[in-house]
Amino acid sequence: MSCRQWLSSAARQCQSALAQQQPRTFSTSAPVAATRSLFHDNTLSSTTPNSRRPRASSANPSEALHGLLTDGLERGGPLSAEQQREVMEQQQGGARAYVRDLRTNATTENYVRQMPRRWRIGELYAPRDLTPAEMKKWRQGRRPNKDVVDMLGFSPLDNYRNFSLISEFMTTMGRIKHSDDTGLRPVNQRKMAKAIRRAVGMGLHPSVHRHPEILRLSRHGLPTSAIPTPSDPSQNRL
Amino acid sequence: MAARSVSPGGALLRASRMFALPSPIPPPPNDSSAGTNFNSDTATLAFPTHQVITTLSSSRKQGDWGLKRPLPLKSTTKSSNPMLRVKAIDTIEQITDYSSATDHGITLRKFQELGMPLSARRPASGDMKDTTSTMNLPQKSVFEESFDMTDIHPDKRAEAMDSRWKFTGPWLAGMTQGEFNKWLAKHVRPKRPEFRQFLKKKIASELHAAAAKEALDKGLEQPALMDASAVTEDQLIDYLRKLRHDNQALYDMVGQFLDLAPLAPPTVSQTGLPKEKVSTLTFNEMKNPYAERGPPITHPSAGLSYLRTSMYMENHPIYGPQKHHTPVVARVLRPRRQAQAAAARLGVAGFVVNTPLGDTGFNSRSGHAVFDKIDPTVEGGAKVWVQAQRASVDSSGRVVLTVNDTTREAQLVAQELLGEAVCLGVQPAENEMNKRESASDIRQRYRAADSPAMSSAQDYGLRE
Known part of the structure; x- marks a missing residue:
């Protein structure tokens, strides 16, 4: 099998994966459900190696070994449609988590900027000291009262x-x-x-x-x- | 007995608030030396400067606080904690200047709830940071007899140097160069003749001791005490020359004369020992606990707690004696910013506290903890459970608390006491008082009931 052939088959699989994925995520009407049931067996068989991995390792050593071997085989070969979908979802999830982190960070930075007081150890605070009116006073520098x-x-x-x-x-x-x-x-x-x-x-x-x-x-x-x-x-x- | 000798008018005055209120103490210095001029003049001070007064609820309703005139009801009756500080009993505008003192009053209550003793060696704050090698060194209570000497005979003051916390002279290590120069010119130079007299006394006592020893050796009669005036100027000059070549003896004399606060022993560079060894050595060998970071401005307990030790066990009504003290909830005042290498600041019982050093949850690298971010959706701000470890008062009068991670069990038990968690699968008892019912709930309950909720004339058989 030439390199180009391998690539084209992978691309086809990718397209088919997208075609499978779309109705599953966006619609639950009857015809789509029917197609999903058609594909159901296929999806089950392709996900088993992945889902079996943790179970196999705990249950039976020989089975675990088999699972490992098949994993190795699969890792070497091109990804199946379902695996590719999983990888894409993982990547999307990671990106989503990253965006969420960035947003949290930006929010924190914005709030920290509103709190210019640098709390020193041993200082005392009352609820009034946490108010915006009090915090504003810590923003402006004052004239030093000592020479x-x-x-x-x-x-x-x-x-x-x-x-x-x-x-x-x-x-x-x-x-x-x-x-x-x-x-x-x-x-x-x-x-x-x-x-x-x-x-x-x-x-x-x-x-x-x-x-x-x-x-x-x-x-x-x-x-x-x-x-x-x-x-x-x-x-x-x- | 003393009260009887006072006239009735005098007794009345003495019992009044006017005389019972002590004069205010100076406020804590703001750190202009730290190079920051960012401060607020209305922020809560690190320690109270005025006496906090309170009154009974019946008197409060009438505005009676025991002062010259009744206080306005509008601003004094709303608080659930009647605490006021009076800045002036009477001013030229004929008003009583007062403000709320709940900030310091409640802080004291919260601190006493922690059940912490105050220890003599102060943990780190400001420039003097604690390290992992010094953070767990043993501490002693400020009320130990060896530290807490206040009633000292004036002749024995030099001997009690290592057990005092109050000195009339300054702590030299805490002075800036300018302050030191000014102090030298203003307070030390005029004392030159006094110092010569002091030295003469020393010489006289030394000469007497030598003569007495010689007499004892030779079996002669003990010589009479030598007077300081008998010491000649030549003897004094000789003694001064000797002193100039003996730094330690000179410092001892000067320190004793000026009553200087003790200084810390030599540092790493002077001894050439490893750093950890020196810090441990300093800790063990330094007799006065205030030599390293300056003597305190008040009694080292600051009147916050009179406990001498934290070595007691708390008892739980169901689970029995507890290994750990009850943990407390700390407010995250400032989140940890790893990019700026800024640690989180916590607030425990109203005091600003550093996060614990060493191998604790506060120092884990992952930036997903509560104290790593500000989540505006969390009502009241982020809070964490901590275990208060030790407390002491630093040389500027600030209370320095040290906290540590709490254990899971202690936290669970504490949360269960608050009704926030469930232990051992036991459901918290349904409490009628705590149950929250909305107006519609109550309405439905009354509608569903068989008997009428409100009694009517019919119930009493008055109407058919």
Whole structure:
């Protein structure tokens, strides 16, 4: 049997399988039922090897062996019409499950986006904290109520080369952030602004957008903390 | 006796709410140090700052909460749990500032329902994450005598260093650089003369001890106690020079003088031992349970539970003593997102809880569990059964609960108690009270009955 012949026979079987399948799934009227009863024997005989497989393995070893052998034979040869139908149904079912998973995932993502609060361990919640009105408040960033420079005790002017720090106090359009947004006290705000101007003036930091190194990291989805920390600038001072 | 000496007016004032209400404690710090400025000023605080007050139902109907003026009935009589917090008994606008306190009140009730003791070593939260090697280490109750020393003689405070939880000085490991600098300048530098005096006292006692030992060896009379003023400046400078070359002794002196909270022993990189060994060693050798993660801001039990152990058995009326404590239902606050490597967050008794570590159902890879998705069709949100394992209060006053998977049997027994499941094929008894009937059901029942549902004059033989 040539290759082409084998293919054409398989195609014919496929067509006949579709022809058998359609009336069974879509109609239960009398003539169709009659054709189904005609095909009934055929379908039974063709499905037995598959349906017998688990039963045979448990009941009788010799029968199981026979089942295995016939399976092997069938696996090698072309699929019967009914088997092809089963495979197609399985594939369709898998696709359906996949679509369902995707839909569940999308729903979850949508809901998670509506819940911006990042629950920290040990926090307390009451039913009111789960309401949309309360959740909305967690979406907008607030002005920090502590002076970061005072808290960490560093000098902004010594850190003009630290582009992740400089970027933090600039907008994406390259402007220096207002102290309303930074939460720095006037002295530190002035120092920070001077450090930014110094970095931009020396060409160490772009004046129109974020630093390319930070952009690279954000493109790879890495946090800014992935940047190796520069050596302590106070030690570099002469 | 004391009450008798107070005048009648004074006694009345003392018994009133005005004096019985303690002043509020500072709210928990929000984590500006964590770099997040996303917060809500109306969210439920991690611990209550105001006293919760309640009243009897008869008084509540009249608005009587024992305060200066009756409270509005419209907003105080609807709740089934009368709990209020009073922010101000009287304001300049002549109103009483109050709000509902059911959030913290009910949380306390729910926590006490768990029947958990509070343990001294706090499990992980925030930056300090628990690992599988530390999660099952044994815990001790906060009420152990060795940890819970509050009444200490002022001279013995240094000796009781390892059994205290309250220190006047700060915990250095928890300070930022800026805070540390400020503290040095403001609180430590002015104390220089005091510290010299403290050292002189130390020198005097050391010299006395040496002299006494020598006298004992030679069989002489014990020398008199040496006074700190007898120590010369040269002796002090010599002693200071010695201290500068002995880090441990210097830290001991400074720590004792400033009453610093204890710090954790050396880390992995300092010892060169394997990580697991160090964590176990740290656990065994560290005497003060708060050295690693800072001393608590309240009593380490926070008044939540006075149980000392969870080693008790629960008894079931039919099945007898139970191996496990009753599991509880946890709310899935945030589903697990495997793509973002974010674990699920659970809510147990109103507290946010991490999912258990190790080989549990919460860590299985398949993404089809309840806590992997949000299903809007599930009424009230997804819930899972968990077994509360241990609880403790962290250094910022948050309650850190640890939960584990529950066993099938324990869950079934608990569900049966709630009437949600059936054990051993026994049908739950039909309860007339719980049976739900619609209006049409009731109508049909009355129609089907032989005798009239409502008695009439005919029944009493008044009319033919």
